[in-house]
Amino acid sequence: MLGQSMAFYSDEFAGRITTKVMQTALAVREMVFTTTEVIIGIGIYFITIVLLAGGFDARLMLPFLGWLALYGVSVWYFVPRLGRMGKKQADARAMMTGRITDAYTNISTVKLFSHTQREAGFARAAMQEFKTTGYAQMRLVSAFEIVNHALVVGLILAVTGYSLWLWTLGQVGPGAVAAVTAMALRISGMSHWIMWEMASLFENVGTVQDGIATLTLPRAVVDRPEAKPLQVPRGKVVFESVRFGYGKPVPVIDQFNLTVRPGEKIGLIGRSGAGKSTLVNLLLRFYDLESGRILIDGQDIASATQDSLRAHIGMVTQDTSLLHRSVRDNILYGRPGASEAEMVAAARRAEAHEFIQGLSDLHGRRGYDAHVGERGVKLSGGQRQRIAIARVMLKDAPILLLDEATSALDSEVEAAIQASLDELMQGKTVIAIAHRLSTIAAMDRLVVMDRGRIVEEGDHRSLLSQGGLYAKLWAHQSGGFLGETIDGETVDA
Template identity: 75%
Template sequence: MLHFFEKLVHPYPEAEPTLPPRRFFAFLWACTEGIRPWLLLMTLASGLIGAFEAGLFAILGGVVDWLSTTAPDRLWADQGHMLLLLAAVMAASVLLVGVQSALKHQSMAGNFPMLLRWNFHRLMLGQSMHFYQDEFAGRIATKVMQTALAVRDTWMILCELMVFVIIYFVTILATLGSFSGWLMLPFAGWVALYAAAVWYFVPRLAKVSQAQADARSLMTGRITDAYTNIATVKLFSHSQREAGYARAAMREFMVTVHGQMRLVTGFEIVNHALSMLLIAATAGAALWLWTQGHATVGALAAATAMALRLNGISHWVMWEMASLFEHIGTVRDGINTLGRPRTVLDAPDARPLQVAQGEIRFEHVSFGYGGDKRVIDELNLLIRPGEKVGLVGRSGAGKSTIVNLLLRLYDVESGRILVDGQDIAHTTQDSLRAQVGMVTQDTALLHRSVRDNILYGRPDADDAAMVSAAQRAEAHDFIQGLTDPKGRSGYEAHVGERGVKLSGGQRQRIAIARVMLKDAPILLLDEATSALDSEVEAAIQQSLYKLMEGKTVVAIAHRLSTIAAMDRLIVLDKGRIVEQGDHRSLLAQGGLYARLWAHQSGGFLGEEAEEPEEVGAG
């Protein structure tokens, strides 16, 4: 039976998630898509349970009255039918609680937040590179995880606590009214005072909880940042510096914790005082009514039991309300990240890119990473099918930016980019990137097996194709000798986060094998062999030349010798083309390329004095 309830909510829907609204209640409502019928059913069951529990006190009063007026030997004869009805109602309540609990714990406790994580994660994967440049990866992951739980708990409290409590109190007041209208007064007064306490404390708890959620994600982001860049931390002997950096965030977090706990302590004291006042007032009123003959012993017992029960329930409600507004603060904080609109989107009429030849054309393209300074300025460039082009220029000239725009990691601010006559702004991003293979200078591998990393280029490839790609990339031999702490070896060995268990050259060769396996018609090389030693580079260069055959190639290298043999070199300066031609003709011109070639030192490009480049420009 429990398995049936576990299958009611599917946590991994295939449909692409839509961007949630940034208004709080609209965001909460959007998050319930796919579970609303079961949420409603759980709410109705919670309300019925509240009415049943409150009704038990009326039944208690009736039982006490029966016992006070019925002889023991006549109890079953006079009240037997009522006892059987009571037993049936109590038995039915077990089924009701079972259904409510199964819906809460089997259908939603795990599936609901997982559904949200699944959708939030896919939304984050669709965000632009600019989004990730402005955020800690750990901070984003924390918001995905904690916001999913906070949304679930907010709905659970609203649907279970609020409905249960409202129906419970209404039933209690109705029961007391049936005994004596005077017995309603202590409870009504308590409700008013308790509501006033909630009105005072809860908004303050909500405010501090939102600040706490943000402080928590900042703290987690800083800690994760240190772990992600642990090699740099150790290289510069900055363990203490990183500890201090994290401690500053921890102190900010603790400020919010202390503020929250002060409010909770105050709420606890006020709540207990109100509970004691309720018990004393109810018991006193019931005793007075009994002495006056206006209330039975059963009414006295039921009213006192209700007051005692509310002492426990009020503490539960207090903590649940505090938790509710902590969750609300967490959700509000998460909305700022999870509800942020994507800046690079597929157009409504986007079609898959079809590449038959591989011609690339930049028409009046300008771009500046959102700043005032243009990194690319009115660029016009035609790269013919199968042409091998090298991009040359000082740092900040726009070389890497051209590659980023071609991959549509950013959208151009003006102009357009065409591939085989198709404007890439009107093609799907996935189809565009599927037609492009790229090897970068900063190679990051996934914390998975070597096999998984190479097959990332073409997941449906067989082992023979994978090994062939590794051999062409001069990677097969060292892969055979790899092992990891769990005893996996060769292609099954895991490479560590970002490939930290491998040398720079090994990571680069696996990355090259991945691109070779992908075998896309357009090839982008951004310092593709910079991490390799001379002997391996020479071997890889031959493999790259083979890989380039029949492809349109755009290559960037600071070591001009690695791209001197390209069909054409494009020399960039301040986002514009200032020279183009082959290596010999450019040297003969005696222009910028000739000066850069002359300034080579040890095979690397010597930098000339220039204005500081903007972040992101390349």
């Protein structure tokens, strides 16, 4: 599942996927155990009973064989229906879990907008659907139980009556009557066990079918069979006639051409929706291009393994998300084999060491051992971003992507780590996006985008002198932030 594309995770509830993974794994285990137990149990036990009954008189086998035929018909009718119902119930359970998890994950938003009752109702609707499938399943099981009970009673009456009739004719002895009657009574208990096991088996089959439908979806982005590890000795990045539109008719990126020289630092600027973040996602190969190529040191990234590509790229995003683990684990995520000294050094360079020393959690863990909560909710936005910067500093990849890398930092902290960021960028190919134009004005080159195309290129002074889109964006900036519109459109860096 972790190999699925970003598009897959954008369209699914995290809780729904988790539930499907867990319940499918458990259902497969139960299927294996139940299938083995039922087949062996039915096969050995019933064959033995029929042979014993036939040992007294071949005609005593008839009631058992007749019951087996009718029992098989009932199983054929009910069990597949239970399987289909199990599939519906598994999907309803996953959806219910997904909605509840979504509400818990975004609890601050729920409370901020006073939508506690709304979300509770949303979850209750999913619970009602789950309950409806449960009731339907119970009705099927009850009907199966009634039919099974009727067949068992019929078997006991048929075996007892038929054996007594043969006894009155003097064709079987009283021992045979007692034995076959006892066998019929034993089958009564066995049939109920078989019924529940078969019902459970096909419910699990339904669960597995539902889970497999999601878990085996083809991956949108896959490594080619001949894919090789990417080699990045210099860090030159080339976009050749790139076109991409998330599968829609109107492309977000259209015939985009750009060459970033080794060690060059460029800033991407443009209105919201111009395609800046999409371009970064394409460089990371979160999505495959519709046409064109992206080359790194002459190698098409589509011909390289995804892991090797991303291993050579460090990125700090505006929406920083941390793992619910210790601060140490989160920083070491950049380079798991790094030493403690290297990890602490990265934290110091990111101006994070001081506040990390004062962290603690409910379990008494402190400093670098303190856990940060799901997605890092125990930390402020600025603290999360400084840990993310420390993580990228530790990774020390030759290509660096900065998507609002300092957006959550106040001016004082930003100024404190700017020198560290400048040091981090030395010798690296850098592509940066920022709302505050002042943070990227000193880049080697600024690339202004509009509707997926490059409309202006140059340094800060030359772009201002042109009086184009960049000059308008700069003029509308107030205190380092964008707060107005140009030609009726929101401006954004």
